[in-house]
Amino acid sequence: MKKLWTLLKIDYTMALRGKFILLTLILAILLTVIINFVLPEKLNTEMNTYILDRTSNTRIATFLNAQGDEGNAIKIRATKSEEELTSMLTKSNGVGIIFEDNRVIIVKQGYEDEATLNLITATINLLTKKLTGVYSPKSFKYTVLEPQSTEKLPFNKSMIPPLIALDVFFLGFYLIAAMIFQDKNEGIINAYRISPINVFGYITSKVVINSSLAIALSLILGVATVGFHMNYWHYFVIVTLSALLISSLGMLLSQFYNSLSEFMYVLIAFTLVIAIPVISYFQPSFSVPFFKYIPSYPIMFEIKNIISSAQSKEIWSVSLLLAVELAGVLTLVYFTSKRILFGRRRSS
Amino acid sequence: MREFISLIKKDITNAFRDKLLMYIIVAPIIMAILILLFAPSLDSPKLRFAVDNSVPHSFTNELEKYGTIESFNSFSKLEQRVLMSDDVPGIIYRDGEFEVILQGNEEDYLKSLPGMIIDNASQSTSIMPIEIQSLDVNRSIIRNVLEVSILVIIIIMGGAIMGLMIVGDKESKAIKSLAVSPLTTGKYLFEKAVASVIYSFVSSFVVAFIMWRFAFNAVNLLVLIIPFCLFGVAAGFLIGIFANNQNSSIVFIKTLSSVVIAISIASVFVPHKLEWMLYVFPNFWAFKVLKIVFIDKSLNYFNSFLIAIITNSLLVLALTIYAQKKFKLR
DSSP: OHHHHHHHHHHHHHHHHTTHHHHHHHHHHHHHHIIIIISOSOOOOSOEEEEEEOSGGGHHHHHHHHHOSTTOSSEEEEESSHHHHHHHHHHSSOEEEEEOSSOEEEEEOSOOOHHHHHHHHHHHHHHHHHHHTOOOOOOEEEEESOGGGGOOOOHHHHTHHHHIIIIIHHHHHHHHHHHHHHHHHTTHHHHHHTSSOOHHHHHHHHHHHHHHHHHHHHHHHHHHHTTTOSOHHHHHHHHHHHHHHHHHHHHHHHTTOSSHHHHHHHHHHHHHHHHTTHHHHHSTTOOOGGGGGSTHHHHHHHHHHHHTTOOOSOHHHHHHHHHHHHHHHHHHHHHHIIIIISSSSOOO | OHHHHHHHHHHHHHHHHTTHHHHHHHHHHHHHHHHHHHGGGGTSOOEEEEEETTSOHHHHHHHTTTEEEEEESSHHHHHHHHTSSSOOOEEEEETTEEEEEEOSOSOHHHHHHHHHHHHHHHTOOOSSOEEEEEOOOOSOHHHHHHHHHHHHHHHHHHHHHHHHHHHHHHHTTHHHHHHTSSOOHHHHHHHHHHHHHHHHHHHHHHHHHHHHTTOSOHHHHHHHHHHHHHHHHHHHHHHHHHOOSHHHHHHHHHHHHHHHHHHHHHHHHSOGGGGGGGTTOHHHHHHHHHIIIIISOOSOOHHHHHHHHHHHHHHHHHHHHHHHHHHOOO
């Protein structure tokens, strides 16, 4: 225990001298300013459908205006000419629909799949049926399992989970790698080999110090942006497990490289993999099964649940999943460190 | 000129020795291939539906036209699926009636979608003929943004690697031995900058070719590469001049990357009347060029392009002057 305490003190001094703590504070201020003052509270991210009504008496436009956007599967925006419709389509991800008296033209971008086109066709079918009075609604009912979860997070607050998962936790990932390279290049690991310090103590000290910076940053960010209106106990459990996991992954990967230049691309590739589930976070209907195995996926959704004060049923299952992943990664770190860093072969 | 070539030779030899060259050449290609494999799925995100076995097969077949079906043989399992983090509505058939199961926090369009499909399935014959025209756009804006972001990362990486090489020279004391050679600080930094610019140009064209084959506009790509190359050089100089070891260089990289992300977010969301607050950041102008050319697809980029070149060049120049005082080579 005494040896571990000494190692923690050494690594803390290294973090302090390396301006890691200053960096943490700079990031806390930067992210707080972005969330509180730069990002808007409301943002329309839905796909638009642009309509051009060429029917006699513009009956489609009149009907759509009377109906409004409420309850439509597709958000509809009216245009006045084909040029305007094409111009809007060029600038956005939407599709266009031109209504004429005897036909309907769908103007697609070109990359849409069959399912999207089927959805647009179904919308047009129902719309024309409603207009001609031949529509007979099918009987079905809705059941909402969590009516209390219908309240939406403001857009700026909804950016907190991806920023924490992609920027804050990576603090530990970056910094632990820097410490490992420093230890390798300055021969510190060679000195540890002939000292009473064991592999377990070395790993624990590095992971704890670097994760604690990410945890501190997450807590500062939580207080500065959300205030005290969330369950900080749940928040602390998730950010601690996540920060430990990402820092351990940083240690696992950085051992195989000798310098930051070599490691840069691994770092970027790893960041990209971790960033992929952000697409699902902002478009939850875009669900790819393998996303669930990328740590950032459950982390982002769980932090979102916590900051929106939703009654999350997954907090403990997500915590368990992160704890199991952490145990697995730490085991790998232990054996690889023993072989690569503390083994007979020289590390650098 | 001879000194210059010998310096480039030294850097290439070092890069070969450290296997760094292999990473630098191979890594962007691997990243491009990964994007090539993954990006098409962003064009048309596939919807998913959780369907109970009680639902008639004819309706399940109809539903498959709109997305992927996940089948469940019990209501409790279907309920668990609906309650998961992603937005997957459930559909069951009870007492001769369809029931749509939602969690409650789904996007508005997804709440009304299952009902619309149920409605349409029972009366799918079209009243009016439907024709389809295509604008022949082959990628969505989100895919475009992702691919261009990868290019920007690769362009700036050239500068960052150069910065780390300068830090390496400082750590190995190679820079002290250069101080007794006829080399000036300006020449030393110029050699590093040229190597980084050549790398950024070559790697970004290779990556663009892998991602887009011949379907890209070389002029547009150059308009993107030039300001970001200059910004990459400035970022590399910042790292190389101010960082003294691996630890401090990673602090610089993390701070710089966070500032770059913050400026790019701000350039999208800051209201037009407050945009002047960002004018001082050279990377804001580079992002403005990116937005005009690749997102708005406009040709009106000249002014922003020019300001991006001027501001980034001034930053490179200021850092070079500062480095001359700090490195004191000659």
